[in-house]
Amino acid sequence: MLQESMLNEKLDDGRVRCHLCAHSCVIKPSSQGICRVRENRDGCLYSLVYGQIIAENIDPIEKKPLFHVLPGSKSYSIATMGCNFHCSFCQNHHISQISAGNNFLRVRDTTPDAVLARAIATECQSIAYTYTEPTVYFEFAYDCCRLAHEKGIKNIFISNGYMSAEAIDMISPYLDAINVDLKAFSQKFYREQCGASIQPVFDTLKRLKDKGIWVEITTLLIPTLNDTPKELEQLAAYIYSLGPETPWHISRFHPHYKLQTARPTPVTLIHDAWKIGKDAGLYYVYSGNVPGERTEKTFCRTCGYLLIDRIGFSIQNISLLHSACPNCQTPLDGLWMAG
Numbered sequence: 001m002l003q004e005s006m007l008n009e010k011l012d013d014g015r016v017r018c019h020l021c022a023h024s025c026v027i028k029p030s031s032q033g034i035c036r037v038r039e040n041r042d043g044c045l046y047s048l049v050y051g052q053i054i055a056e057n058i059d060p061i062e063k064k065p066l067f068h069v070l071p072g073s074k075s076y077s078i079a080t081m082g083c084n085f086h087c088s089f090c091q092n093h094h095i096s097q098i099s100a101g102n103n104f105l106r107v108r109d110t111t112p113d114a115v116l117a118r119a120i121a122t123e124c125q126s127i128a129y130t131y132t133e134p135t136v137y138f139e140f141a142y143d144c145c146r147l148a149h150e151k152g153i154k155n156i157f158i159s160n161g162y163m164s165a166e167a168i169d170m171i172s173p174y175l176d177a178i179n180v181d182l183k184a185f186s187q188k189f190y191r192e193q194c195g196a197s198i199q200p201v202f203d204t205l206k207r208l209k210d211k212g213i214w215v216e217i218t219t220l221l222i223p224t225l226n227d228t229p230k231e232l233e234q235l236a237a238y239i240y241s242l243g244p245e246t247p248w249h250i251s252r253f254h255p256h257y258k259l260q261t262a263r264p265t266p267v268t269l270i271h272d273a274w275k276i277g278k279d280a281g282l283y284y285v286y287s288g289n290v291p292g293e294r295t296e297k298t299f300c301r302t303c304g305y306l307l308i309d310r311i312g313f314s315i316q317n318i319s320l321l322h323s324a325c326p327n328c329q330t331p332l333d334g335l336w337m338a339g
Contacts, residue, residue, distance in 0.1 A: 001109065003050035003139050005038055007166050014043040021084050021135050021162045022200030034195075035136040036099040037082035049080035050140045052107045054095050055131045058122050062313040064158050065249050066216055067286060067298060068334025069177045070126060071308050072315040075156060076119035079131035080140065081105065085160050086195040087183070088258040089222060096132040112143040119153055126154035126176070135163050138171075145174035154335070160194075161201040168207050177214040177335060179249075180205060184219070184226035185234040193225065202238075209242050214335050218249040218288065221265045221273060232273050236280035245333035248277050251288030271295070283333065298332070300325040307332055 007019040014029040018038060025033035027040040037049045061075045083096035090096055095105065119127050127148050129141045134157045145155040154176040161180040163171075182201060183194060190198045208215050217239055221227045239248050250273045252265040270287045274295050277285035287295040291312035298308035305327040309316040319326055323336040 001050045001052065003047045005045040005047050006139050006142070007164065007170070008045045010043060014040070016040045016043065016045040018045060019164050020138050020167050021164055022197070022203075023084055023162070024164075032099070033084075035082045035084040035133075037080070037136050047137065047139050049082060049137050051110050051112075052080050053078050053110050054081045054105060054107050055079040055092075056108070058124060059128065060313045060315075061126060061128075061156075062310065062315070064128055064130060064156065064179050065218065065286070065288060066156065066177060066179055067249070067308070067310070068216065068247055068284065068332070069156065069214060070154065070335060071298075071318055073125040074123060075126040075128040076115070076122060076124040077128040077130050078115060078144075079129070079134075080137040081107070081132060082136040083133045083160075084136055084162055084196075085133065088193050089220065089253065089262075090257050092131050093257045112140070112147050115144050116147045116151065116153070119148065120151070124153070126156050128156040128158060130156075130158035133160055133162070135159065135167060138167060142171060142174070145171060149174040159204075160196075161204040162196060163204050165203070165207060168204065168211065172208075172211040172213060175213055177216070178208060179216045179218055180208070182217045182219055182235065182239070185231045185238065186226065189226055205242055209246075215242070216247040216249065218251055219273075220251045220253050221269060222253045222259070223263050223265055223269070225262075227265070227269055227273075229272070229276065232276045233280070236277045236282060239277075240280050240282055244281050244283050246282070247284040247286060248282055249286045249288045250274060250277070252290050254289070300328060300330055300332070302330040303328040 009017050016027050018025045023034050027033050029040050032039045057077045059077045061073050081095050134141045157178040187198050190196050254264050274285050283301040287293045296310050324331045
């Protein structure tokens with residue numbers, strides 16, 4: 001379904017500038033932006049993927065990963081095709097790195113009302129806009145978010161953090177939480193591996209925090225590309241500057257997409273990065289893609305009491321008293337169920 005795009009301006013010669021993400025694409029008539037799902041038709045910018053769901057699942061919220069938002073709950077997870085990054089290591093490249101109108105993939109047309117109804121029917125406490133970058137289907141996500149917010153269902157973005165300030169301002173009244181991929185602490189990495197720049201991601205993270213949206217951060221450690229002790233120390237220090245309560249998920253890489261010859265991340269490197277995060281003063285540092293590790297559990301930041309026992313995406317036990325440690329009453333940062 002064609003839907004007129006939000007946040008754009010008309011220029012001369014029929015061109016349009018998109019203001020949804022930091023690329024700020026200037027798009028000529030009959031052309032598309034970097035995301036390949038927005039097209040200029042006769043001087044008007046349209047989304048080509050409104051309501052066109054390409055992925056749809058009921059996931060544990062821990063899979064996002066979000067460890068400090070309604071632990072143990074289900075999240076109705078959706079995506080359309082397209083992305084404004086072109087990451088060489090993309091885990092979902094078969095749906096993110098394609099153009100709208102691709103006939104080889106099955107797309108289901110739906111509406112925001114239908115998304116909300118399915119989330120309610122499946123007893124999901126949140127809707128996650130995930131798998132691909134939600135900014136590229138912003139209009140559809142925005143309409144879904146508004147409806148979900150009215151019904152008390154949480155809205156969650158899983159994002160590369162390239163949203164414009166205008167997009168954040170528009171979605172912030174309805175967005176409860178976000179996990180941002182902070183992919184490295186290097187402009188060279190962002191330019192060569194993602195086709196983007198790092199500064200807009202920093203700007204997004206600060207703005208999200210200032211808006212009071214709950215933020216968790218994920219870094220996929222790729223051997224030889226973003227895994228030096230110095231860079232990990234810089235990453236940890238930067239996250240600490242956002243607030244020591246910001247959870248940092250450090251995930252293990254497995255060869256994928258254009259990085260088939262790269263080696264998997266050694267588990268020892270995940271442990272080393274976890275220690276760097278804790279030494280930097282971060283309250284909550286987690287390992288990812290290494291199920292069964294002590295480092296994927298949540299402990300009280302004051303007394304060390306085990307609060308949330310996890311194995312992979314499965315919750316074994318939650319020991320919270322009114323969102324606080326039952327042993328020393330220290331509040332646990334995040335978004336929790338009442339009681």
